[in-house]
Amino acid sequence: MKKNKLNILILLGLIAIVGILIAQLLWTKEAFQIQEKKFSQKVHIALLEVVKKLYQGTNREIPADQPVKKISNDYYIANVENDFAPDILEHYLKEEFTRFSINTDFEYAMYNCQSEEMVYGKYISMSDSKTEDKSIHFPKHKDLVYYFAIRFPTEKSFLLGSMKFWLVLTLMLLFILIIYVYSVYTLIQQKKYSELQRDFVNNMTHEFKTPLSSILLASNYLSKQNVITNDEKLNQYTQIIIQQGQKLNQHIERVLNVAKSDDTAFHLNIDSINLRAFLEELITNAKTRYDLLEINLTMDADYQLKADKFHLTNLCYNLIDNSVKYSENKPEITIVVSNQRDSLQIVFKDNGLGVDKKNIPFLFEKFYREKNQLSNETNGFGLGLFYAKKVIEAHHWQLEAQTNQPSGLSIHIKIPQKYYGKV
Numbered sequence: 001m002k003k004n005k006l007n008i009l010i011l012l013g014l015i016a017i018v019g020i021l022i023a024q025l026l027w028t029k030e031a032f033q034i035q036e037k038k039f040s041q042k043v044h045i046a047l048l049e050v051v052k053k054l055y056q057g058t059n060r061e062i063p064a065d066q067p068v069k070k071i072s073n074d075y076y077i078a079n080v081e082n083d084f085a086p087d088i089l090e091h092y093l094k095e096e097f098t099r100f101s102i103n104t105d106f107e108y109a110m111y112n113c114q115s116e117e118m119v120y121g122k123y124i125s126m127s128d129s130k131t132e133d134k135s136i137h138f139p140k141h142k143d144l145v146y147y148f149a150i151r152f153p154t155e156k157s158f159l160l161g162s163m164k165f166w167l168v169l170t171l172m173l174l175f176i177l178i179i180y181v182y183s184v185y186t187l188i189q190q191k192k193y194s195e196l197q198r199d200f201v202n203n204m205t206h207e208f209k210t211p212l213s214s215i216l217l218a219s220n221y222l223s224k225q226n227v228i229t230n231d232e233k234l235n236q237y238t239q240i241i242i243q244q245g246q247k248l249n250q251h252i253e254r255v256l257n258v259a260k261s262d263d264t265a266f267h268l269n270i271d272s273i274n275l276r277a278f279l280e281e282l283i284t285n286a287k288t289r290y291d292l293l294e295i296n297l298t299m300d301a302d303y304q305l306k307a308d309k310f311h312l313t314n315l316c317y318n319l320i321d322n323s324v325k326y327s328e329n330k331p332e333i334t335i336v337v338s339n340q341r342d343s344l345q346i347v348f349k350d351n352g353l354g355v356d357k358k359n360i361p362f363l364f365e366k367f368y369r370e371k372n373q374l375s376n377e378t379n380g381f382g383l384g385l386f387y388a389k390k391v392i393e394a395h396h397w398q399l400e401a402q403t404n405q406p407s408g409l410s411i412h413i414k415i416p417q418k419y420y421g422k423v
Contacts, residue, residue, distance in 0.1 A: 039158075397416070
C-alpha cells in the first residue's frame with residue numbers, strides 16, 4: 001500500500017511539473033506572438049510617419065490607399081508617389097525607429113519601377129554607428145513607381161531579447177523538471193537497493209538461525225551427559241561451543257532487529273532510571289566480562305533519567321565492546337556525565353585506535369566498519385553503532401563522535417533537559 005501511494009505521489013508530481021512547463025511554453029509562445037504584433041504595429045506607424053515627412057514641403061497628397069503594407073513577417077513596403085533622396089530617407093527611418101524604440105538592425109532599398117532597377121540599398125546597424133556594406137536583394141512589385149522597402153533580418157532575436165524574463169522562467173522550470181526526474185530516479189534506485197539489501201540480510205540470518213538452533217540444542221543436550229561432565233576437557237569444549245553459539249545467535253538477533261527497525265520504529269518502554277546506579281552496574285558487569293578492562297566514572301551530580309532501560313543497556317554495551325575490540329593495549333574507558341547548559345552529556349572516551357576524522361560521518365551507517373590493523377581480527381557486522389544511533393533517535397536525543405588526541409574515540413550522548421532531572 002505504501003509503495004502504491006509513493007508511486008501515485010511521484011506520478012502526480014511529475015504530471016504537475018510537466019503541466020506547468022507546458023503551460024509556461026504556451027504562455028511564452030503567446031507572449032512572443034503579442035510582442036511580434038506590437039513590433040509590427042510600431043513599424044507600421046513609424047513607416048507611416050516617414051512617408052508623411054517625405055511628403056512635407058510638396059504640393060502632393062499622401063496616396064488614399066494604405067501606403068504602408070506588410071508583405072511578410074520581417075518585410076514591409078511603403079508607397080511614395082514622389083521622388084526622394086536616399087540620405088533623407090535614411091535619416092527619417094533612423095529618427096522614427098529610435099522614437100518608437102525599434103532598436104534592431106534593418107536594411108532598406110529604393111526602387112524605381114520605370115527603370116526596373118534598385119536605386120539604392122543599405123544595411124543599417126542600430127547598435128553600431130558604422131553601417132555595413134552588404135548585398136541588398138528585394139523582390140520587385142508591380143504597379144508601384146516610387147517606393148521603398150524595409151527588412152528586419154534580426155527581428156526574431158530582437159523580440160526574444162525583449163522576452164528575457166519569460167525565457168529565463170521557462171529554462172528554470174525545465175531545469176526543475178530535470179532535477180525532479182533525476183531525484184525520483186535516484187530515489188527509486190536507492191529504494192530497490194535498500195529492499196534488496198534487507199531481503200538478503202533477512203534470508204541469510206534466517207538460514208543461519210535454523211542450523212544454529214540445532215547446534216545449540218545438541219550442545220546443551222551433550223553438556224548434560226555423564227561422559228561430558230566427567231571429562232574436564234570435553235566439558236570445556238562443549239561450553240565453548242555453547243558460548244560461541246549463543247554469541248553468534250546474539251549477532252543474528254541484532255541483525256534481524258536492525259533489519260526490522262528499518263520499517264518500524266523502536267517500541268520504547270520508558271522507565272525512571274537512576275543514572276549513577278545504572279552506570280555502576282554496567283561497569284561491574286563489563287569488568288567481569290573483560291578481565292583487563294579499566295573503566296572510570298565521573299559524575300558532577302546524581303541524575304534520574306527517563307529512558308528505555310533495555311535499549312539503553314544494549315547501547316552502552318555496544319560502545320564498551322567497540323572500545324575493547326579496537327584497543328591494541330590495555331583497554332581504558334572513561335565515562336563522564338556532566339550538565340551542559342540545557343542538556344545532560346554522557347561521554348564514553350577510550351584509548352583505542354580511534355577513527356580517521358574524514359570517516360566520522362560514516363561511523364553510524366549500517367554495515368560500516370573502519371579499516372585498521374584490527375578490523376580483520378575482530379568479528380562483527382558493523383551494526384553496533386548503527387543500532388546505537390537508532391536507539392538515540394527513538395529517544396529524541398543526540399549522538400555524535402569525536403576523534404581523541406593522540407588516539408582513541410569519544411562518543412557523546414546529549415540528552416535534552418525534559419528527559420532528566422537531578423536526584
